[in-house]
Amino acid sequence: MKLSFLARAASMAALALMAATAGAQPAYPDKPLRIMVGASPGGGTDILARVLADKFAPVLKQPVTVENRPGASNTIAGELTARAAADGTTLLLATNTAQAVAPHILKLKYDPLKDLQPIGLVAVMPNVLVVSASSPYKSVKDLVAAMGAKPGGFKYASSGIGSTQHVGGEAFNLATGMKSIHVPYKGSSQAHIDIIGGEVDMMFDSTSSAMGQIKAGKFRALAVSAPQRSPELPDVPTLAEQGIKGADVSTWYGLYVTAGTPRPAVERLNAELVRTLKLADVQTRIKALGGEPGTLTGEAFAAMNRQEFDHYGQLVRDANIKAE
Known part of the structure; x- marks a missing residue:
């Protein structure tokens, strides 16, 4: 009986210790969060990241800041996130540029499919072919005719090598049989300056990035x-x-x-993203940028990312897109 009593006492003490330890664990999140953005301030990615930061902070009860790390086709921000502590405090708002295109062109120090955990799809935006408002080209027909009359004499801007703007330009070259010269920038906002100034002829920008210039009458x-x-x-x-x-x-x-962030943190972030994307003002903001809010689960988004990775890999090979 004595041994039985001691065994029961030890067991109860162990359970009490475990409960105390579990109760002492801080709830997520217990410190400020940051959203990494691989583009310059003012671009589409930056705009959406700031929308998420504004909506996340009051609910998560922690400051949420946006950190811009442009360059290398948005992959600098991706690598920083991949190498960050797996505690759920470093988030990444990425595009298919870094997640599906750049890995087929650049030598990356991380694997976008393995080193980053998808939370969810935020939005999808069509790309739009834009020229300066002062450009003589009023239609695609006008543009293609001019390109045919001056082979290799046209330049198109992008937010970087391997970006969707880059892929869009090369896909256009492939589809039309024309040849325009790629001019990469560190983000769309820098490219916009040269489009408006006539330094480059055109750009296949995302509507989220270009809409402001279009509505302002500059594109x-x-x-x-x-x-x-x-x-x-x-x-x-x-x-x-x-x-x-x-x-x-x-x-x-x-x-x-x-990758490796605890499941409760991943589930909390997914829940907050789903909540945010259902807000009327957020939906209005995304649609004003020409896009549609995401509706995929985290698992479905991960599957989509893999499919897009394969799709753009084939496009990169077909268009013979290479690092310049």
Whole structure:
């Protein structure tokens, strides 16, 4: 009986210790969060990241800051997130540029599919072919005719090597049989300056990034690079409507966290993302940028990321896109 009593006492003491230890563990999150962005301030990725930060902070009861690390096709921010502590405090708002295109072009020091944990799809935006408002080109037909008359004499801007703008430009070259020269920048906002100034001729930018310049009358939109017209640009025809097929490229935005982050933190972030994307003002903001809010679960988004990785790998090979 004595041994039995001692055994029971030891067991109860162990359970009490475990309960005390579990109760002492801080709830997530217990410190400030940051959202890494691989583009310059003012671009589409930056805009969406700041929307998420504003909505996350009051609910998570922690400051949420946006940290811009442009360059290397958005992969600098991706690598920093992949190498961060797996505690759920370093998030990444990435696009298919870094997650699906750049890995086929650049030598990365991390694996986007293994070193980053998908939280969910934030938004999908069609790309749009834009020129300066002062450009003489009023349609894709005008542009292609001018390109044919001056082979190799046209330049298109992008937010970096391996970006969806880069892929869109090369897909356009491939579909039209023309050749325009790629001019990469560290983010769309820097490229916009040279588009407006006439230093480069055109750009296949995401609507989220270009919409402000279009509405301000500084860009002329010639075509939407998607199967359907954008509700925000109803008068702008698609590339296919203008006889250019096989060149559609859209930009999607996804939220990620460092691989190995505890499951409760991943589930909390997914729940907050789902909640945020259902807010009327957030949906209005995304649609005003020409996009659609994401509706995929974390698992479905991870599967989509893998499919997009394979799709863009094939496109990179078909268009012979290489680091410059």
